[in-house]
Amino acid sequence: MSRLTARELIDLVLDPDSWESWDEPVDHTVHPEPYRTDLLAAAERAGTDESVITGRALMRGRPVAVLVNEFKFLAGSIGQVAAERIVRAVRRATAEGIPVLATTASGGTRMQEGTPAFVRMVDISRALMDHKAAGLPYLIYLRHPTTGGVFASWGSLGHITIAEPGALIGFLGPKVYELLNGAPFPPGIQTSDNLANRGIIDAVVMPEELPFMVDTALSILIDPPGESSRERRPAATERRHDAWDSVLLTRTPDRPGVREVLRWGTDEIIRLQGTERGERDAAMIVALARIDGEPCIVIGQDRTTQSRIKPMGPAALREARRGMKLANELGLPLVSFIDTPGAELSPDAEQGAIAGEIARCISSMSTMRVPSVSVLLGQGCGGGALALLPASRTIAAENSWLSPLPPEGASAIVFGDVDHAAQLATEQRISAFDLYESGAVHHLVPEPEGDDPEAFARALAAEVAHHLRELRGRA
Known part of the structure; x- marks a missing residue:
């Protein structure tokens, strides 16, 4: 060349x-x-x-x-x-x-x-x-x-x-x-x-x-926000699934995740890669984007790249912190998407400072100098989910959930088996509706029967953009 x-x-x-x-x-x-x-x-x-x-x-x-x-x-x-x-x-x-x-x-x-x-x-x-x-x-x-x-x-x-x-x-x-x-x-x-x-x-x-x-x-980075081109949905107000059913729904292979939101909910996007320190974890997406006209920095847990064999490791959280730092430096709002079966639990993760990275993400998210919106998109398991939760506003998909452990893990601790997972999902109040009632979530995005990924992604993007406009005093 x-x-x-x-x-x-x-x-x-x-x-x-x-x-x-x-x-x-x-x-x-x-x-x-x-x-x-x-x-x-x-x-x-x-x-x-x-x-x-x-x-x-x-x-x-x-x-x-x-x-x-x-x-x-x-x-x-x-x-x-x-x-x-x-x-x-x-x-x-x-x-x-x-x-x-x-x-x-x-x-x-x-x-x-x-x-x-x-x-x-x-x-x-x-x-x-x-x-x-x-x-x-x-x-x-x-x-x-x-x-x-x-x-x-x-x-x-x-x-x-x-x-x-x-x-x-x-x-x-x-x-x-x-x-x-x-x-x-x-x-x-x-x-x-x-x-x-x-x-x-x-x-x-x-x-x-x-x-x-x-x-x-x-x-x-520098052009003013654009007009919204996607429609919001009326807030979800009625429970249509119990907590355990929601858990199962968020685990289905065809459930839309952050990739679908970015595909159909953004006008422009540039993906960034890695921590700049020789680490890269596909479990975390970091990007500059316009979500329904609103410029922002996106950090998002990609459900399609996380598995038991390759869970979300410490490097993914370091990538997320790079996104947080960029948002503060550039004066752009931060949008985080939570969708994880849990952070990596292994000797490598311990030596890679997984606990410290969760703590640093929580502290960074809690002290952002720019408006922030966190989105509970699907699974929200453990410290890896909590790491991206603190924000000026938190919205949640109707069937999303947040828990200290997967319900099966909680059942194993409390009952010595995994047979009580459904019971503990209810008792631990992990559902998006429970989180809304407790004030941890500010808005619920409905997931109607027969919904398709594009329609869901566009509605979720419109909701994120609405809250960004409110936080910036332009709603």
């Missing part, structure tokens, strides 16, 4: 004729030989005066600040001038209140300038953290190759991090490793595809797909 230059990438992603450079001219003749000659030759070869160009442009009419690495200029290395450009551009974007779009292609800091260039990674990171603290988006696209101090600073701080297919992405340059260790670096590790599979980056995206991806992300 041919690699795009910085100018070609700008032309591909940004609105035509909207580019406004923020860069001051560079005088490379002030440097001693042979570095001066290297710089002048790099400028001629790359068509840019440094390894980074910065500016302001429009993306589908939205103003954005842009930082673009040019690998043809001394392997995209970051010297003091390039670092200062990045810092100034980020600071200016923060002052103007606009998102930053960045793309890297670099071997790291510039060896010809040594430690003075190396320490500027701190200044770049500080500027970006101040930008994020202001509630402004930072989106990053990693290109081939991105290594060293660039990957270990501004390449790893994005709210959303995507990469070019087949790109070399890593902290340690493979040639350096081979020279230091006398053996080649193991293949396949420092690739964008592997990092996505490991939950270190969010996605692998072809350059041609970037305009759509960036447009979708910005439409969720």
